[in-house]
Amino acid sequence: MLTDEERQWQDTVQxxxxxxxxxxxxxxxxAGRPPAALLKDMGxxxxLGSFAPEEYGGGGGSLMTRAILAEETAxxxxxxxxxxxxxxxxxxxHLIRHGTEAQKRKYLVPLLGGTASASICLTEPHGGSNALSPKTVGRRDGDGWVINGSKTFITNAPIADFFMVFARTSGEDRRAHGGTCFIVDRDATGLSTGKxxxxxxxxxxxxxxxFLDNVRVSDDQILGEVDKGFYYMLEGLDLERVFEGASNTGIAQACLxxxxxxxxxxxxxxxxxxxxxxxxxxIARMAMGVEMSRVMFYHLVRAVENGEDVTRAAAVLKLYSSEAAVEASREVVQILGGYGLMEEYPAARLYRDAKHHEIGAGTSEIQKIIIAKQTYEKARPAH
Structure with a gap:
């Protein structure tokens, strides 16, 4: 399912x-963070930018190259x-798909070069899965915007150079229309991060x-269009869950x-x-989980490349592969016995890390809701 070029890439990454x-x-x-020198060297x-356009420092390759990097890194x-x-x-x-040329030059180029990190600010203290009901708001003020609110469980927050902040700017609660994504620099007045x-x-x-306390931003710091940010977020969730499948496969492979x-x-x-x-x-059950996860995430990466709707299938992959990774991590600890409980062996870390993927990017329970809902919607009437 991989091209010769993609297999060569896989060998290089390994x-x-x-x-x-x-x-x-x-x-x-x-240290609680990757070394800046490592990210720079990877860039x-x-x-880092294997699938991104060459004019911004990318490699111009397939989206599969990014999925391969995710699996091999995990x-x-x-x-x-x-x-x-x-x-x-x-x-x-997000920047490649919706950013302006100026935004791509300012933010995308250093990301691909490994000289900058960023955060997606979506989850809030009152709940993570209810993404369309943020308490963070952005309001028009003169020729710019003022953002107030807070976000939690934000990956890279302590090291991010800029933040993509999703805020409600209009519309009704729990509706996709009316959300806007603002790009906020770390040095913006009123923005702070916790320990x-x-x-x-x-x-x-x-x-x-x-934390965002009266953070002022200009129109050129809006990603895409005003009130369209939640659509971008929802669009990104499907791909996020496909890449979760790649990450879970990598963890399960390490366990195996x-x-x-x-x-x-x-x-x-x-x-x-x-x-x-x-x-x-x-061993047989672990190997089965790895192979089934890998085949499905390969299939869905190709589907995303072809512009297909993968919402239901991505939820299936995310649910199955995370459960397979957790099972594999549990079994490798069991096989190692007492050594599996020692931090000097990787089994303990794999056990901890696998569990994250049953929670992050939408819990297993949320995936089941998505799968069931879409299954009912697509069901044929009984005759």
Missing amino acids: RYMDRNVRPIVAEMEK EQGL RVDAGLDATLFVNISLVAR PFDKLSLRSSPTGEV DLAVSYSSEREVFGQRLSEYQMTQDK
């Missing part, structure tokens, strides 16, 4: 991650993947709060690799763990 990222995962987890190596460190996920899969793609959260999962990716390696060497009661049928059952 080698880079194993050589440059794997040795510093523990350091990133302790210089062309890893295979080594899901925290780093989360930071890149926001910078590239979300913010950069980084101490998280269970994705510890090498910083997360925090964003570790489980196979350990069980092939560990001896218990005179036999290698790999010779016990209960171990083989676990």
Whole structure:
């Protein structure tokens, strides 16, 4: 399902991650952020903007190249993947699709070059899944806008150079029309961020709060059109869930690799763990989850490239792949036994990181609601 060029890209990314990222995962987890030098090097190596237009520093490749990077990054460190996920899969793609030429030059170019990070400011303290009912508002004031509100659980907030802030500017609560996306620079008067959260999962990716107190912005800091921001957000959610499938596949693959390696060497009661049928059952189920997740996310990336509607299928992928990753992480801890509980082994980190994906980008419960609703809508009448 990959072209020869995409397979070459996959090999390149795998080698880079194993050589440059794997040795510093523990350091990133302790620091709570990826090193700026790493992001810059990834930008210089062309890893970040593989699918972006060449005129902005991208590689002009397929969207699949971005999905491959997500899987291979998550295979080594899901925290780093989360930071890149926001910078590239979300913010950069929004800029490519809806940004002005000036916005692309100011914000997109440094993102692809690895010299800037960004945040998507959507979730609020009163609830994350009710995205169309923000309390953050933007009001017209003279020749500009004033934004007031707060956001929480914002990936990259402690290190972001700019923020895409979704605010209600008109319209009714729980309606897509009337939301606007503002691009706000970190040094804007009235914008502040809280201290980084101490998280269970994705510890090498910083997360925090964003506060907006009478933040003034001009018209040229609006992404796309006024009152159309929530449509951009909803459009981005489908792709976000497809890339979640790539990330989950990477985590599950890492679990499988570790489980196979350990069980092939560990001896218990005179036999290698790999010779016990209960171990083989676990390995088979893990391998099944990896393969099914990968096949589906490959399929959906191609569908997105072709402009197809993938809302229901993306929810299915997100739900299935996150559950598969969580199962794989649970089983690798079980196979390693006491060693699986030790932080010096990657199993404990994989166990923590996998759980995030049943919550972030829409909980499993939300995915089930989407799947059921769309299934009913598409059902044929009984005869």
